[in-house]
Every structure is written in structure tokens, then in C-alpha cells.
Amino acid sequence: MATLTSEFTVVDQHRTDRRSPIRWILSHQWRYRRYLVGLLGGSLVMVILNSAIPGLTGAAFDAVLTGGESGRSRLVLIVVALIAIVLLRGVFDLAARMCTEILAKRLERNAREELYTSLLGKSQTFHTRQRVGDLMARAANDVRQLSAMVSPGLDLIVDSMLQGLVPLVFIALIDPRLLLSPLLFGVAFGLSLRHYMRRLNPVSIRMREQFGTLNAGLNEAVRGIEVVKVTAQEAQERRQFETNARAYRDSFVEQGLVQARYLPPLLLAVGTAGALLHGLVLYRGGELTLGDLVAYLGLMGLLQFPTMISIFTFSLVQLGIVSARRIITLMDDEAELDQNPQGHQGRMRGELVFEDVSFGYGDDPVLRNLSFRAEPGQTVAIVGETGSGKSTMTKLVNRIYDPDKGRILIDGTDVRDWTLDSLRSQISTIEQDIVLFSRPVAENIAFSLGQRADRDEVVRAAKDAQAHGFIEELDEGYDTVIGERGVTLSGGQRQRLAIARALLTDPSILVLDDSTSAIDSATEDGIQRAIRRILQGRTTLLITHRLSQIRWADKVLLIQRGELIDQGTHDELLERCPLYRRIFAHYDEVTHPSPDGHADEEWGQLPAAGDGRVATAVPAYDGEEV
The missing domain is CATH 1.20.1560.10 (ABC transporter type 1, transmembrane domain)
Known part of the structure; x- marks a missing residue:
């Protein structure tokens, strides 16, 4: 079997001899x-x-x-x-x-x-x-x-x-x-x-x-x-x-x-x-x-x-x-993934299934025996402590990494059987670390489509992401060249541009990795309304700690140390999952500390059930971080 040196290959009529x-x-x-x-x-x-x-x-x-x-x-x-x-x-x-x-x-x-x-x-x-x-x-x-x-x-x-x-x-x-x-x-x-x-x-x-x-x-x-x-x-x-x-x-x-x-x-x-x-x-x-x-x-x-x-x-x-x-x-450094040019292609419906998926970086296991199903158009919120494997899990969907065990299916087809181009072109990811280029604002928004996007589509995506207002206030509007990695913009402005970029691609599956963490509540409300309107019929994986976002998810996955502890709606988990209840009770205590003035910050140090602390969710936390 030939050694793989890249995910994507470019046809070159002038092949070079790399033996020495x-x-x-x-x-x-x-x-x-x-x-x-x-x-x-x-x-x-x-x-x-x-x-x-x-x-x-x-x-x-x-x-x-x-x-x-x-x-x-x-x-x-x-x-x-x-x-x-x-x-x-x-x-x-x-x-x-x-x-x-x-x-x-x-x-x-x-x-x-x-x-x-x-x-x-x-x-x-x-x-x-x-x-x-x-x-x-x-x-x-x-x-x-x-x-x-x-x-x-x-x-x-x-x-x-x-x-x-x-x-x-x-x-x-x-x-x-x-x-x-x-x-x-x-x-x-x-x-x-x-x-x-x-x-x-x-x-x-x-x-x-x-x-x-x-x-x-x-x-x-x-x-x-x-x-x-x-x-x-x-x-x-x-x-x-x-x-x-x-x-x-x-x-x-x-x-x-x-x-x-x-x-x-x-x-x-x-x-x-x-x-x-x-x-x-x-x-x-x-x-x-x-x-x-x-x-x-x-x-x-x-x-x-x-x-x-x-x-x-x-x-x-x-x-x-x-x-x-x-x-x-x-x-010649070996690649882990294959472009699979002869693989499956087609428009995704958005059905996503994890079957007994495990993954680790080297000998360090990150995910263990993870299984769940997301129907087309569903929004799945992923909740867990820092380092529990939430972001890694989403990177398996578009084959940034491949699972060590188990398989991931999209519309019934293993992601490894899709062509890499068809798979990734229909999945958009918005991460916390926003990458922008030293190019005009319009080109940054249209980056995923290249020359295929026209200005009207760019403006529409910016409006949906609540970015049109501040873009118009820039010196040259959509033609303003922003600094490397968007250093001339605030964190919230960079995130709104990233959301606009993702919306422009019309994805079948959208991954939001705490993508509104740098946005104020008022702006976030507008963005969330726009996203909820646009994502009708699209599958969404939502990594978040905000209760306002978790509530309107169709399903919530509770992850702890790489394992799926429980899944269901927000209300179902509150009713049957003690750990899920303690999570919100913990944040209630952070907002209203106990008389001794102490509050646990890590989920691994959460109070055990029956220790006398408050153990009920507080629905009034709309917009607050969980």
C-alpha cells in the first residue's frame, strides 16, 4: 500500500523524484x-x-x-x-x-x-x-x-x-x-x-x-x-x-x-x-x-x-x-487521512450517528465508547467540564481526526467513506479561536466559497450574524482590510464575522464551539434568533455553557472525562440526572455563595448529593454562563 503524504492531492504533470x-x-x-x-x-x-x-x-x-x-x-x-x-x-x-x-x-x-x-x-x-x-x-x-x-x-x-x-x-x-x-x-x-x-x-x-x-x-x-x-x-x-x-x-x-x-x-x-x-x-x-x-x-x-x-x-x-x-x-511526512476521491458524494440530510466511538492523542484516551444519534435538523448541546473531549468530538465529524474505535455515520454512511471534499464542504465549524486573514472584510466572510460568492450573499450573511452594523461603520465598509487574525477588531466582532462565514456556506451540519463567548447578551440574542431561523432543517452541534442556549437544544449530551454520562432534553436531565442538577446547583452557589464563602469551580470537585447545599436548577439564569 502506498504511503500517504497528504489529505488532498493536486494533479501535477511534473512529478518529482524524492528518493534523495x-x-x-x-x-x-x-x-x-x-x-x-x-x-x-x-x-x-x-x-x-x-x-x-x-x-x-x-x-x-x-x-x-x-x-x-x-x-x-x-x-x-x-x-x-x-x-x-x-x-x-x-x-x-x-x-x-x-x-x-x-x-x-x-x-x-x-x-x-x-x-x-x-x-x-x-x-x-x-x-x-x-x-x-x-x-x-x-x-x-x-x-x-x-x-x-x-x-x-x-x-x-x-x-x-x-x-x-x-x-x-x-x-x-x-x-x-x-x-x-x-x-x-x-x-x-x-x-x-x-x-x-x-x-x-x-x-x-x-x-x-x-x-x-x-x-x-x-x-x-x-x-x-x-x-x-x-x-x-x-x-x-x-x-x-x-x-x-x-x-x-x-x-x-x-x-x-x-x-x-x-x-x-x-x-x-x-x-x-x-x-x-x-x-x-x-x-x-x-x-x-x-x-x-x-x-x-x-x-x-x-x-x-x-x-x-x-x-x-x-x-x-x-x-x-x-x-x-x-x-x-x-x-514526505505521512498523513493520517485520505482524500478518498472515489468515495461517497451527495447532499447531506444531516443525520449524525456516533457508534461506540473512542479516540485518543497517542496513548492518552480522550473519548471512550461514545454513542448518540442526532436527527436531521436537530440541535444537540454538548455540556462538560474543560478537557472532557467536547471539541475533540466535533473534530471527528469532519475528519480532522479519525476515531480509534467505532464509527461515525452521516446519513448512514461512514464519514471515512465520504470524499473529504464533499464531507467538509457541507460542515461548517465556528470555534473560539477565530482565524481571520489580512484581507477585506468581504473576502474573509466569503473565504469558504472563494470567487463564487457575490456581494449580496455576503451582506445577507453578515446581517444574519448581526455583523452588518459594525461593518458599515468601518472606514471602507466591506472593503476594509482587517489586520492579521483580526487584531483590529474586538473579540465579539471577530466571532460575528466567523458566524457570517459559516452561514454563507449553507452547511448541512454546523458546529458551534462556544462561538458566542465574546459577545454581549443583547447581541447574542439577535444572533441566536438569526441562527435558529436559518438552521431550520440543519443539524447543529452546540458546545456551550450558556443556559439560554442549552434550553432550546433538542438534545443535551453530558460529557465527563470523555464518557457520555447521560443524554436527553434539558428538562429530562434535570429530572433524572443528579450530576446535571448539581452542575446548575453549583453555578447557583457561585452566584449565591454559601455562608462559608466557598464555591467549587471544577466539575470534578462538585458537592456530593445530600451535603446540604442547594440542588435545584434556577431557570431564571437566561443569558448567564453555566
């Missing part, structure tokens, strides 16, 4: 083969022309020593040839550099698009366990490192490799015996470079990981700046940032120490000295001309470029490969 970072990079580059050919061809011609210059320089020495008319004629031809070579070299060099830049920027663009598409398709479980700052570091800095790996990294490596090989051919044309020193240098250079890369690799990995940690810490501090300010913990956050920044700095220092022990420049100096000695021996023996010796030493000088530039280029390539590995690891 190098294969993945090459599969991206192979899409632009003509530019690869342009890079390799242009660089090859440029290096050949460059390597011809020492030979012409040596020939010029011989022409000067020859003297006479023939020597002057040869010298003129050499000068013309040198000018032509320099001009042609510039043209081919420019073409190769342009091809490199195109390859680099397209790799960066395509890698970022592939990563972004992969992140959109990942499950909620995946995103829950990721640090946003580290994700941003991979999506921004690691992807940008791929571009630097190609240009100037790969570009210079191609030039340096050709610059190391082509001169050997020209040396062999002068005298094959002269290859002794450059070949010995080449072997030593290869071994030294291999040792250098093996030492550099773990340092590069730590650098990228520490950058992700640094970026994640910075992101968390900025996102939680309000908490930092109100708790006066600026000094603590500064120390934490300094610790992360110091670790990142230390990795750079370690990289510098590795680079400081880079041996090829020393090996080149030894090789050049050996080449000069060898050439002088042959020259004194009359087997080389002075021009040949000059050309030979000029060609040996060309080896200085690949030797000196490799300390820089291979570091860039190593960082690029490490970045590619980090990106691939993220994209």
Missing part, C-alpha cells in the same frame, strides 16, 4: 533541459576559449624570440586571435550565466510551490505538531538556499570542474609527460575535497536546524507578544533569543574552523612548484620551447580557480542539499 535530495533537485532541473544544455555548453565553450589563451601567450613568446618579419606576422595574428577569443568568451559566458539564473529562480519558484501545495494538503494532526516558525524557515530560507545552490553554487562548480579538466587536455597536447604534476594534484585535491565535505555536512545540518529553532522562537515570541507584555517577561524572551542566536552563531564559527583547514590551496602550491621543476628539466633538455613552458605554467595557473572557489561553492551546494533534505522530509 540530489534526485529531487535534478528532477526539477530536468524540466528545463534546454537551459541545462545552455549552461553546460556555454560554460564548456567559454572554458575552452579561456584555456587557449595560455597557449597563444606561449606562442607569442616564441614569435618574439624568433623575430623577423615572420615573427611579427605571427604576433599580429596572435593578437587578433586573442581579441576574438576574449569577445567570444564574453558572449558564451553571458549566455551560460543567463541560463544559470533561469534555472536557479525556477527551481526556487517550483520548490516553493510544491512545498506550499504539500503543506495545504497535510492533515490537522501534522500542523498541530509543527512549529510555525520552523515551517516558515523551511518555506522561505531553505527554499531560497536552493536558488543560491544553483547560482552561484552550481554555476561556479560547473566552471571550476571544466576549468580543472580542459587545461589537462591542452597540457597533454603540449607534452603528455607534463600531466604528471597536475594529475597528482588532481588526486590529492579529490581526496582532500571528499574529507572536507564529510566534515562540512554535519555542520551544515546543524546550521539549518538551529536556524529553524531560532526562527520558531522568534515567531512564537512575536505571536505571543501580548502575553509577554502583560507578564513583563521581555527579559526572559530576550535571554531565550540570545541563547538560540548564540547556538546559530556557534555553528557558523564551526563552519569557519572547517573551512580554515581547507588543504587544496596548499596542495596547489606544491603542485605548481612540481610542475615548474618538471617543466624546467624538460626545457633544459631541449624537449620544450620557452613558449611551451610559459603555456604550461599558464595552464597550471588556471587550476587556481577551481581550487580556491571550491571552498565557497561546495559549502553552498552542501547547504542546498541539506535544505532540500529538510524540505523533502516535510513533504
Whole structure:
């Protein structure tokens, strides 16, 4: 069975090979083969022309020593040839550099698009366990490192490799015996470079990981700046940032120490000295001309470029490969859910059934053997203490998570048998933590429908959510751009926009997770009337502590520590369920404390029956929190 890496997949005609970072990079580059050919061809011609210059320089020495008319004629031809070579070299060099830049920027663009598409398709479980700052570091800095790996990294490596090989051919044309020193240098250079890369690799990995940690810490501090300010913990956050920044700095220092022990420049100096000695021996023996010796030493000088530039280029390539590995690891992280494109589709009626459902995060059980039924159009209120699993239960309905045991049916079909798109497009959720985007108000309301929603529908949904009034008071009305996460709006205004967004999708099932907690009672009354009017024929799961909302629910589920204690109408539970009665008696005591002045706040500490405290519900609490 194939490994799942995303919930939703996007058809891509350009499939990439993720078996290794190098294969993945090459599969991206192979899409632009003509530019690869342009890079390799242009660089090859440029290096050949460059390597011809020492030979012409040596020939010029011989022409000067020859003297006479023939020597002057040869010298003129050499000068013309040198000018032509320099001009042609510039043209081919420019073409190769342009091809490199195109390859680099397209790799960066395509890698970022592939990563972004992969992140959109990942499950909620995946995103829950990721640090946003580290994700941003991979999506921004690691992807940008791929571009630097190609240009100037790969570009210079191609030039340096050709610059190391082509001169050997020209040396062999002068005298094959002269290859002794450059070949010995080449072997030593290869071994030294291999040792250098093996030492550099773990340092590069730590650098990228520490950058992700640094970026994640910075992101968390900025996102939680309000908490930092109100708790006066600026000094603590500064120390934490300094610790992360110091670790990142230390990795750079370690990289510098590795680079400081880079041996090829020393090996080149030894090789050049050996080449000069060898050439002088042959020259004194009359087997080389002075021009040949000059050309030979000029060609040996060309080896200085690949030797000196490799300390820089291979570091860039190593960082690029490490970045590619980090990106691939993220994209190949296994998904828990499947899009199920061949699954059931259709318009929901809204019948919802839980059959012996259990679920936990890892080894921590949250829900145990939960069973209930909601008929189409019913409103089911879910009541329980904090941490009892109420929100988790609703996340099983739209398959944010799948149950560990049992099954959940919608209209008689297991939710796992629905296509994920059809399932989630007909279920709307409004949570306490409202997510808004830095976009106009109208776009935030119409987010679930994208371009399909017109302005009249947006306005109608806003009116139903009691949001139209304050939107009209904004500077540009529905075209006002709100801040990230709605920071320019009050909590109640953000919740009303979220309700409008949910109502616009015309859901068959609506989940309200304490969605009116930040709204005043008068506004809430209007919203509740609008919701009750609009939700005719729709199934609603309502997580709430407000008695006014619990009363008009068709069914109430009482959850304690992940187990369903009882279910029924509000009045039925008051009549037969001691725990349910004690809940409201407890809140009565919070409002009217007993003479000792103490009041229990956690449901797990509720007074036992018969301890003398009030044990009757107080119907007059309309609008009060329960």
C-alpha cells in the first residue's frame, strides 16, 4: 500500500523524484533541459576559449624570440586571435550565466510551490505538531538556499570542474609527460575535497536546524507578544533569543574552523612548484620551447580557480542539499487521512450517528465508547467540564481526526467513506479561536466559497450574524482590510464575522464551539434568533455553557472525562440526572455563595448529593454562563 503524504492531492504533470535530495533537485532541473544544455555548453565553450589563451601567450613568446618579419606576422595574428577569443568568451559566458539564473529562480519558484501545495494538503494532526516558525524557515530560507545552490553554487562548480579538466587536455597536447604534476594534484585535491565535505555536512545540518529553532522562537515570541507584555517577561524572551542566536552563531564559527583547514590551496602550491621543476628539466633538455613552458605554467595557473572557489561553492551546494533534505522530509511526512476521491458524494440530510466511538492523542484516551444519534435538523448541546473531549468530538465529524474505535455515520454512511471534499464542504465549524486573514472584510466572510460568492450573499450573511452594523461603520465598509487574525477588531466582532462565514456556506451540519463567548447578551440574542431561523432543517452541534442556549437544544449530551454520562432534553436531565442538577446547583452557589464563602469551580470537585447545599436548577439564569 502506498504511503500517504497528504489529505488532498493536486494533479501535477511534473512529478518529482524524492528518493534523495540530489534526485529531487535534478528532477526539477530536468524540466528545463534546454537551459541545462545552455549552461553546460556555454560554460564548456567559454572554458575552452579561456584555456587557449595560455597557449597563444606561449606562442607569442616564441614569435618574439624568433623575430623577423615572420615573427611579427605571427604576433599580429596572435593578437587578433586573442581579441576574438576574449569577445567570444564574453558572449558564451553571458549566455551560460543567463541560463544559470533561469534555472536557479525556477527551481526556487517550483520548490516553493510544491512545498506550499504539500503543506495545504497535510492533515490537522501534522500542523498541530509543527512549529510555525520552523515551517516558515523551511518555506522561505531553505527554499531560497536552493536558488543560491544553483547560482552561484552550481554555476561556479560547473566552471571550476571544466576549468580543472580542459587545461589537462591542452597540457597533454603540449607534452603528455607534463600531466604528471597536475594529475597528482588532481588526486590529492579529490581526496582532500571528499574529507572536507564529510566534515562540512554535519555542520551544515546543524546550521539549518538551529536556524529553524531560532526562527520558531522568534515567531512564537512575536505571536505571543501580548502575553509577554502583560507578564513583563521581555527579559526572559530576550535571554531565550540570545541563547538560540548564540547556538546559530556557534555553528557558523564551526563552519569557519572547517573551512580554515581547507588543504587544496596548499596542495596547489606544491603542485605548481612540481610542475615548474618538471617543466624546467624538460626545457633544459631541449624537449620544450620557452613558449611551451610559459603555456604550461599558464595552464597550471588556471587550476587556481577551481581550487580556491571550491571552498565557497561546495559549502553552498552542501547547504542546498541539506535544505532540500529538510524540505523533502516535510513533504514526505505521512498523513493520517485520505482524500478518498472515489468515495461517497451527495447532499447531506444531516443525520449524525456516533457508534461506540473512542479516540485518543497517542496513548492518552480522550473519548471512550461514545454513542448518540442526532436527527436531521436537530440541535444537540454538548455540556462538560474543560478537557472532557467536547471539541475533540466535533473534530471527528469532519475528519480532522479519525476515531480509534467505532464509527461515525452521516446519513448512514461512514464519514471515512465520504470524499473529504464533499464531507467538509457541507460542515461548517465556528470555534473560539477565530482565524481571520489580512484581507477585506468581504473576502474573509466569503473565504469558504472563494470567487463564487457575490456581494449580496455576503451582506445577507453578515446581517444574519448581526455583523452588518459594525461593518458599515468601518472606514471602507466591506472593503476594509482587517489586520492579521483580526487584531483590529474586538473579540465579539471577530466571532460575528466567523458566524457570517459559516452561514454563507449553507452547511448541512454546523458546529458551534462556544462561538458566542465574546459577545454581549443583547447581541447574542439577535444572533441566536438569526441562527435558529436559518438552521431550520440543519443539524447543529452546540458546545456551550450558556443556559439560554442549552434550553432550546433538542438534545443535551453530558460529557465527563470523555464518557457520555447521560443524554436527553434539558428538562429530562434535570429530572433524572443528579450530576446535571448539581452542575446548575453549583453555578447557583457561585452566584449565591454559601455562608462559608466557598464555591467549587471544577466539575470534578462538585458537592456530593445530600451535603446540604442547594440542588435545584434556577431557570431564571437566561443569558448567564453555566
